[in-house]
Amino acid sequence: xxxxxxxxxxxxxxxxxxxxxxxxxxxxxxxxxxxxxxxxxxxxxxxxxxxxxxxxxxxxxxxxxxxxxxxxxxxxxxxxxxxxxxxxxxxxxxx
Amino acid sequence: xxxxxxxxxxxxxxxxxxxxxxxxxxxxxxxxxxxxxxxxxxxxxxxxxxxxxxxxxxxxxxxxxxxxxxxxxxxxxxxxxxxxxxxxxxxxxxxxxxxxxxxxxxxxxxxxxxxxxxxxxxxxxxxxxxxxxxxxxxxxxxxxxxxxxxxxxxxxxxxxxxxxxxxxxxxxxxxxxxxxxxxxxxxxxxxxxxxxxxxxxxxxxxxxxxxxxxxxxxxxxxxxxxxxxxxxxxxxxxxxxxxxxxxxxxxxxxxxxxxxxxxxxxxxxxxxxxxxxxxxxxxxxxxxxxxxxxxxxxxxxxxxxxxxxxxxxxxxxxxxxxxxxxxxxxxxxxxxxxxxxxxxxxxxxxxxxxxxxxxxxxxxxxxxxxxxxxxxxxxxxxxxxxxxxxxxxxx
Numbered sequence: 300x301x302x303x304x305x306x307x308x309x310x311x312x313x314x315x316x317x318x319x320x321x322x323x324x325x326x327x328x329x330x331x332x333x334x335x336x337x338x339x340x341x342x343x344x345x346x347x348x349x350x351x352x353x354x355x356x357x358x359x360x361x362x363x364x365x366x367x368x369x370x371x372x373x374x375x376x377x378x379x380x381x382x383x384x385x386x387x388x389x390x391x392x393x394x
Numbered sequence: 395x396x397x398x399x400x401x402x403x404x405x406x407x408x409x410x411x412x413x414x415x416x417x418x419x420x421x422x423x424x425x426x427x428x429x430x431x432x433x434x435x436x437x438x439x440x441x442x443x444x445x446x447x448x449x450x451x452x453x454x455x456x457x458x459x460x461x462x463x464x465x466x467x468x469x470x471x472x473x474x475x476x477x478x479x480x481x482x483x484x485x486x487x488x489x490x491x492x493x494x495x496x497x498x499x500x501x502x503x504x505x506x507x508x509x510x511x512x513x514x515x516x517x518x519x520x521x522x523x524x525x526x527x528x529x530x531x532x533x534x535x536x537x538x539x540x541x542x543x544x545x546x547x548x549x550x551x552x553x554x555x556x557x558x559x560x561x562x563x564x565x566x567x568x569x570x571x572x573x574x575x576x577x578x579x580x581x582x583x584x585x586x587x588x589x590x591x592x593x594x595x596x597x598x599x600x601x602x603x604x605x606x607x608x609x610x611x612x613x614x615x616x617x618x619x620x621x622x623x624x625x626x627x628x629x630x631x632x633x634x635x636x637x638x639x640x641x642x643x644x645x646x647x648x649x650x651x652x653x654x655x656x657x658x659x660x661x662x663x664x665x666x667x668x669x670x671x672x673x674x675x676x677x678x679x680x681x682x683x684x685x686x687x688x689x690x691x692x693x694x695x696x697x698x699x700x701x702x703x704x705x706x707x708x709x710x711x712x713x714x715x716x717x718x719x720x721x722x723x724x725x726x727x728x729x730x731x732x733x734x735x736x737x738x739x740x741x742x743x744x745x746x747x748x749x750x751x752x753x754x755x756x757x758x759x760x761x762x763x764x765x766x767x768x769x770x771x772x773x774x775x776x777x778x779x780x781x782x783x784x785x786x787x788x789x
Binding site for chain 2: 304305306307310311312313314315317318319388
């Protein structure tokens with residue numbers, strides 16, 4: 300990630316953010332220490348994980364939980380904690 | 395010399411008059427002695443409809459500077475004024491104003507910072523803020539306060555700078571003493587300051603921007619790096635703006651003022667009103683054939699080390715007068731900066747420090763004479779006996 304960061308000459312002064320709605324461009328996934336992984340067989344698609352995820356990082360299609368947005372998931376583990384069937388494991392991130 | 399019309403004004407009234415001519419969009423301020431008369435006089439102009447300024451009476455200086463930050467970011471030319479404990483209460487937002495790169499102009503009437511509580515002049519208030527990222531101008535008299543308030547607007551708002559500016563004057567000595575001040579034509583001032591335009595004003599709702607977001611390990615350092623650069627830019631931009639000022643109004647301001655320094659063997663370095671007393675003593679000594687001079691730094695941030703080194707190149711012994719103590723056990727802030735500034739220059743006069751005037755303690759010609767006598771001793775013996783001295787304290 301460090302190589303994508305701009306130098307002081309190429310950013311707006313004073314810490315201003317000059318474009319609206321760009322929070323999605325901030326890749327918070329790099330903060331992660333533990334990574335959520337889903338056991339497809341156990342998942343009952345209750346979507347508790349989707350409701351509780353503080354970073355909107357649970358992907359849902361057609362009413363089904365289909366995976367994680369690893370670009371933004373910080374690895375907080377709330378999804379694993381609230382899952383009623385314990386189908387989400389938090390695994391140490393391999394760097 | 396042609397006769398110029400002078401108006402009797404206190405330093406505070408001179409600032410208020412400059413503010414009237416600048417006609418800022420917003421002034422947010424809270425009263426504190428000895429600054430109160432600035433905003434009090436300016437409020438009269440507002441009440442009389444002589445300016446179009448929106449004045450925001452706030453509940454504290456912390457709020458005053460906060461309102462100024464919001465207003466300047468919104469796209470309004472913004473001013474405030476304060477002293478001592480008021481500046482201290484602003485502290486958090488003083489740094490935020492500089493790091494958000496908002497060109498607020500703040501006249502500061504120097505007063506001793508408590509404690510013990512004291513309302514009279516010294517520089518402990520603004521000297522504490524010397525690392526806050528504000529440009530600091532120190533004025534000798536009411537005329538200079540008036541002119542520098544106008545000049546400060548253009549310095550602050552210059553695209554290569556965009557930093558807030560403190561215009562400092564000595565509490566009571568300058569702020570409440572009445573002097574004849576030559577005032578400029580309203581239109582000339584108006585044309586000189588021009589219109590306030592910043593990039594990305596908050597009120598431009600078609601182009602929404604965020605001011606003051608969280609800035610962590612990845613970018614905080616780069617934003618501080620930009621601030622360093624802006625302060626360095628100020629060293630080259632201030633002479634350009636001053637040149638333009640001189641063309642319009644006649645006064646040529648440099649980073650430093652040299653008084654009978656060219657052939658001086660011994661010199662005093664002093665800022666603000668104390669310089670007036672030093673000049674008087676220099677004149678007396680010159681009559682007796684003593685090669686004494688004065689160097690008065692006008693701008694303390696950015697620190698004009700090259701100008702100072704060049705001015706001191708033939709001086710053999712120098713005494714730096716500090717109207718504040720920095721409690722470093724190494725002398726006052728002006729002294730340590732002068733010494734650090736000379737380190738690489740090859741200019742190395744014998745140097746001493748005199749802390750003086752704390753809490754408004756008067757500085758008399760006899761005190762200055764004592765310093766020059768000490769300097770002559772140093773010159774004779776080639777040795778500094780005591781580097782750190784307390785001038786006017788009962789030892």
